Amino acid sequence: MQERIPILQMGRVLLVTIQVDMHDRLALQLQDDLTNKISESGAKGVLIDISSLEMVDSFIGRVLANISSMASVLDAKTVVVGMQPAVAITLVELGLSLNGVLTALNVMKGMKLLERE
């Protein structure tokens, strides 16, 4: 059984909605899948909706940062949207700065941000 997080393509943007409490391998799988999909599709933007995520630890944080830097090597921008306030507060205290990761409050604002780029 190969569990995967679906990636939706909307024009030149790839949209991912993370709706499960991801185990580590699933997060790494997403990182690989997104990288492949960007290079196949020539997408210019990646939108990752984490509004359902109740926790981001150092592992998931690192995966988000990796996705963002791999996408940028492939000439695509990544925006992480919808982080819950409690998750954001916890991340800061954990000491994780999502360096280089663009964030936006919601999908609409994330889309706008990508359009501007």
Next chain:
Amino acid sequence: MPVLNSEVLPVRGEGDIVSVRQAVRKWAVEIKCSLVDQTKVVTAASELARNLLIYGGGGEVRLEKLQEGLRGGVRVTFEDKGPGIPDIPQALSDGFTSGSGMGLGLGGAKRLVNDFSIESEVGKGTRVTITKWK
């Protein structure tokens, strides 16, 4: 200190890290922690369960619901029989990793809870205990 309830979860694989997160969340909700505090203790537990698996080679996580006077608490103990930590202050410092991580787990977990203690003996194993009070 009265322990109202306890539960032991084995950690043998990645899926068990998710189970630990869910169990800690459930208990934090039961003692009526705020959403921020729930998130903090769940995140700390996730870091420590992963360390237990990756560096400790797996082990056990014990959850306990505490009552001290009027306040409730959740205590979580992570115990492995792995290689142990030779230099605890170094391991606790942000940025130190012997693996491929960012070296944030231990120091970060300590910041996210109210009580934190770590005991480790080289060749014997490691025990980390955290408590979040309501």
